Amino acid sequence: MFEERISVLHEVGQVLLEKYDGKFANVIRECRASAQMLVETVVREFPCFRDEHEFCGRSVYLYKRAQILVADIWACFEGHGFGSFNDIDQITMFADYRVPQALYHFGALGYSPRLLEYLRRSEIAVQQGDSGHTQPPKPGLLPSGHPWELEIRGNSIWAVEQICRHIRASGHNVNAILIDFYMWDYAKEHTTAMRAIPIHLTRSKFY
Ligand SMILES: Nc1nc2c(c(CN[C@H]3C=C[C@H](O)[C@@H]3O)cn2[C@@H]2O[C@H](COP(=O)(O)O)[C@@H](O)[C@H]2O)c(=O)[nH]1
Structure with missing residues (x-):
């Protein structure tokens, strides 16, 4: 993806x-x-941030990189100066590949047996250098924008929203950014435990 990134x-x-x-x-x-x-x-001014897809005939807007950009500015400036936002809780989690794995680990996200089997076989196929772009996908890389990729990403956003609601209901203030950061750091720090949980593999300029 070197050319695309350039x-x-x-x-x-x-x-x-x-x-x-x-x-x-x-x-x-x-x-x-x-x-x-x-x-x-x-998203309007920089087209490469348009993480927009079609799902079951409807447009869906995930905007992972735009949201992590805002979140990182907020976090780096600790909510002050350039990082001061009066609506930071509107940002939803940054749907990519590692947080779903942590959500699955904590039981906040479930995969159907068919999807789980596909992801397990894909990890082996990718290790062996195989990749597929057929319908339904051949085990390998899940094409960017494939319904299964969008389902994993979309459900991750919803799972984090539900986690926020539960935590808020117990009287604590939290937002999706803090949950995402926590999950991402957790997944990184527990790579051995996470190895057993299959991860979807997608080449995408949106992550
Ligand atoms: N959903 C989600 N995706 C995240 C992060 C982070 C790092 N965030 C930390 C930084 C400051 C805060 O303290 C956060 O803890 C990186 N990535 C994604 O992984 C990919 C690889 O990235 P790298 O390993 O950097 O090269 C890339 O697509 C990047 O966008 C996160 O937190 N959530």
Whole structure:
């Protein structure tokens, strides 16, 4: 994906130079402390962030990279200065591949036997250098935008929303970003325990 990544960098640089005096800080300023507006602006102005797909005849918008971008700014600036957003809780988790694995580990996400079997066989197929793009997918890489990939990502968002609701109901303040960061760090720190849980393998510029 080297060429694709280079073109993403060029696109971002070009938009910043043409519209924002070469500084992302100007994009943040324009959004007046709204995380939602920053996600919308990034997706509108930088086409490579348009993580948009068709699912069962409907458009779905996952915006993983736009949301992790806003979340990282919020976290790095500890909610102050450029990281001050009055609606940060509107951001949903950044749906990619590692957090679903942790959600599965904690029992917050379940996979059908058919999907589980497919993911297990895919890991072996990819290790052996096989990849498939047929319908239904041959064990291997799950194509970006495939309904199964969208189901895993979409259900991860919903699972994290449910976790937030449960935690809030017990009187604690939390948001999807904090749950995502926790899950991602947990999965990274427990790679041995996680090895038994199959992960979906997708080549995508949206992760
Ligand atoms: N959903 C979700 N995806 C996450 C992260 C992070 C790291 N976040 C930490 C950073 C500061 C905070 O303290 C977070 O703990 C990376 N990734 C994704 O993995 C991929 C590989 O990335 P890398 O290993 O960096 O190269 C890439 O698609 C990247 O976007 C996360 O937290 N959630």
